[in-house]
Amino acid sequence: MKNNFAEVFYHNQNWKPHAFQKQTWKAIQNGESGLLNAPTGYGKTFAIWFGILDFYYNQSLKENPERKGLHTLWITPLRALSKEIHLATNRVSNELELDYRIELRTGDTTSSIRQKQLKNSPEALITTPESVHLLLASKTWRKFFQNLEFIVVDEWHELLGSKRGVMIELAIQTLRELNPKLKIWGISATIGNLNQAQKILIPHQESSLIKANIKKKIEVQTIFPDDVEKYPSAGHLGIKLIHKVIPIILQHQSTLLFTNTRSQAEIWYQQLITYHPDFAGQIAIHHGSLSDEVRLWVEDALHQGILKAVVCTSSLDLGVDFRSVDCVVQIGSAKGVARFLQRAGRSGHRPDETSKIFFLPTHSLEIMEGSSLKYAIENQFIEDRIPYIRSFDLLIQFMMTLAVGEGLDSDNLYQQIIQTHAYESVSKDEFNQCLMLLTHGGKSLNAYDQFHKIELDKDGLYKVTSRKIAMQHRLSIGAIVSDMMMKVKLKSGKYLGSIEESFITRLKENEAFWFAGRPLEIQQIKYNEVIVRESKKKSGTIPSWMGGRFPISTNYGDAIRHMFDEVDKRNSKKFEELRFLNPLFMEQKNKSYLPKENELLVEYIKTRNGFHLFTYPYEGKLVHEGMAAIIAYRMSKIQPMTFSISSNDYGFELLSDQDFPIEDYVFELFSSQNLSADIAQGVNIVEMARHKFRDIASIAGLVFNGYPGKAMKTKHLQANASLFFSVFEDYEPENLLYRQAFDEVYDFQLERQRMQNAFERIDAHEIILRKPKHLTPFAFPIFAELFRGRYSNEDWETRLKRIKEDLTDG
């Protein structure tokens, strides 16, 4: 079997297909579904695309020469990526003079083009999960999709770990029911749970897993400071090493500098311009809070190769390849092995090239991560992507989507959803509770209170009768909930991006702030828009955005811990970072103890601030916050006391003004026994859940975020999710959405499973207790964390008293 289309096209380009491409073409020819695991830049798009073209002309059309309508649905997580795929596939159609039409359908597509597509569909649509659900919310979706043969899900690894992955599962299940012959293909980067990713995408059917097996060469170089700071403190965000970054940028054609937060990106951009004024006009900034217009400009300029450097965040992790990029700098901890590899891969992505990435530590202990990264890459410590399950908010949204469209057949929908991974454990009763929310507004059959969102029609289908509710629902489809943001605009109307409201309100009059890489000041605020003008001031505050501060992954922590077994083997050349840090390690050893991989060091130190307990599990900040709360709870059960908590990705600290007989209890404190009970008692889950509920309420349609571009016009219907949370808490605590908030806290915030594993790991470890006289090199960065936590285990009433004492003492 051969693929004529590919053969001609590749011949014309003077290309040779990779083995995995041939394999994929063949699998598609055989009518298989499958998951393709290939890195960016090796022609994974064409591996799928030529298979589809061949199938269309040699099978679909031969079977039915009159066939019309949509043949392929190609789903990507990013609009920018959609455009890229659209360009690449259209190029094929043009060069080979094919009548296979390919069109985009994303949030940017005008409504007239959308209408045209519905009437006269192209053969392929390149689109996003949200747009697919919007199509399912139309009355004619069955007709539109009736001849669909392929669904391709691009960057499936990325979608899988988010609620958008659940949207894909729902859409595929629905379309597969319509057309059982549907073939499903996924494209995924390497992740730890690739097999699971395959099964979730293509459940209950045979499918192939095709691996590109291309070993990409990666060169990792750590940027070292001139000497070792034995007592590391974070806080300078790596800026101290800026003079070492400038030559790197100058030596390369284009450099991407990845930071972990948007504000860090703003700071680095500002500092680079200040430190090396020639960069003005040659470097740019790119992050998720900047407007599409600004970001597209940067992406275009990168394509054209006219930028020396771009300071960016995870906003450039994904998607489009930039040919000119030949160097990447990771500023601060990469937090995940897969993320680091992905970022490295943004440079030198052609098959024969080496990806080059510099690691720039933000404090001296972090230098160690240079070694652990090399170790992790060599040993393929690639993280899993944890799929969402039992997302009742999206289920309710989907019920509405169907009800807005042709009508919801509830019995059938239940049969469908339990075939998906996300909802396989949902009982009929739980399903009915979700349905009841939409039909009766809850459990109470309160006939006279006139609740109605969907109603049963004579054909047994639930439908939305109110046009207003239908329109609000269409505008709310999706699983990405944005924060309360204010739009930042220049007087000319140019939209720069968005900033959290709380930052704007904190600004003083005439105070300059840096945003989108320039100093601005507020001219006027109206509704949710801030009109700004350029400020003449050179310095200014930098907004900080909530979120985006994710912890190091389990694998990443494992790799770091392993380094302690390598410290003695520092002759090994690849671990030059450990060699460099030797003075710090010796100081730690002399002052306290240098733990091995299978030991947990606990330090108990008395200073004038009080009694500190430090420990270093390397499990990431979120797990540490939870662990700290549990240890604090266990200590205060033994002896009533109050703590301040401080934590980072490496460890945590409990500070108290009371002494504690630590040597008598250290094993008990770190035991995995009674963990569940102690979490429930010791961690303030309710407040965490209240926060999570915001997204859930928005996805489920409890909170309507307004019409685009208009101030809220929903009269007297504004309320924040926190209020709803309180109402559920008091009146309906068994509500599934309310419970979901707690489940999400356990799964994604407390990282319950990971915490359990950590406690069990520590059970098997030796615990080394030391009582050094002073703070140690390991302790210092945690001590220096600006954020000081206070935890007390008392119940709410006494907690109130406690606040009161704090207040009245002051």
Next chain:
Amino acid sequence: MVKPFEWNFNSTILQFLPEKILHLPQQQILVVADWHLGKITHFRKNGIFVPAISHQAEYQKVKKLVKEFDIQKIILLGDLFHSEINQDWNGFEDFLREYSSIQFILTKGNHDVLADQFYSQPNLQVYPFYQIDDLIFSHQKIEVESHQLNIIGHHHPGIRIRGKARQTYSLPCFIVEDQCLILPAFGSTTGLFHFKKEENNQIYLVLGSEIVEYNP
């Protein structure tokens, strides 16, 4: 019983009650701001599936205070009813009938959009603002003379206290600012708008069953 928190304006005693109500003991008056009756029902009628809840607990609170302080008059400081008419108004009419000897004053707020017929009740009077000696009651701030105090609602004042372990507490409060006393919202389905301690204001937090001055 906890001693009520007292604050004086000239010779008038104002008691801040933890029920989020203002009590004027000399005049035997209760002042109730931003009740927002009917809010949840209004939401439900618009397809927002919050649990249907009753206002009974709120009525009980008011009834208890009426008895305890032998109240003669209740000033409703606006935003009494959340939006268009729904069955929760019946509950309020029952309440008026049950306390027919008490005089009810409503100073209308921006949410009070019901047709006039609903407000025409034997013991309810509606005004844009209401005056007792040097106290001027209104929903939103209005200009008052330098010797007067404007008592208002509308803002749903609260204070966010940032505990040190990512724990934040939002507490409702009474705020005195210049010539203005802002009352907390009484309704249990109202949110909070966060104020900050400034030099020109005094803040009194509702902390469980007590009122505490806030001086960070």
